[in-house]
Amino acid sequence: MFYVDANPENILKLNIANHKKLNNITKIIIAKMKLNDESSHEDYFKLKNIIAIYVNEEIKTMHTRDINEIIGDYGFDNAVHCYKKNYRILDNITVRMLVYNIICNIYILTVDTEKKDAVRKIQSYIVAEKNRKKYIKKVNIKRESDYLIDKVNNEIKCDDAKLILNTIINKFVHRTMKALDKA
Structure with a gap:
């Protein structure tokens, strides 16, 4: 059984404002998932797909200025490098995709309860x-x-x-x- 949890630590060494934005977005996503009883699942990949849907919904509501601030603070090269660690597709990488990667793979943790x-x-x-x-x-x-x-x-x-x-x-x-x- 896998479940979703938020990572409150500032691993990326972002400034406090951007870290709080990303942390609040993560908490909102997890709260929405818990509200719909989708915060845990038997299958890891299905849970990742559910997380992706919720993260995409939140990123669509974000202002481009906020997205640009987050990527600017983290660094475009660092964001692309972090993206390359998790995904094979490197064509047409957008800033929204980079923020999606940061939220999904750094701020949202998928925890295996058995482990x-x-x-x-x-x-x-x-x-x-x-x-x-x-x-x-x-x-x-x-x-x-x-x-x-x-x-x-x-x-x-x-x-x-x-x-x-x-x-x-x-x-x-x-x-x-x-x-x-x-x-």
Whole structure:
């Protein structure tokens, strides 16, 4: 299952005004798709065709001045290079086609839910494993400190020396636990 999502990051390093225009257009397109229950589909290519229809509708409503500003800001050569990455047809490239390419391939993301779920599971497993190792280290440190305190209490006769050594051990354990929490 694939679904559509907006890319809010300014990957192209456009100025803020043009980035906001493209981001708002993307959000409008996705909102229209969700309104018509077309924001997700089983087939990737059918979803891409649906996206193309909505993007073309939005580009038709844009002023040529806005389109020229976007391409001028991004750079015509950069826009053509980005277009060549995704399409084979290089005859009669128009500025509208370049903006279409930018919106479809950079601002609108097509996400595979199965891959996203798999990535989430792997990430949660890694986090759980890390937390488990940290917990085991803390338990081992606590056991060793308890052993040292018992040994100090059994072998040393002077109360002042016991108190000082117990304080040193407790400070060391406290610092070690803090260091583990930060890591």
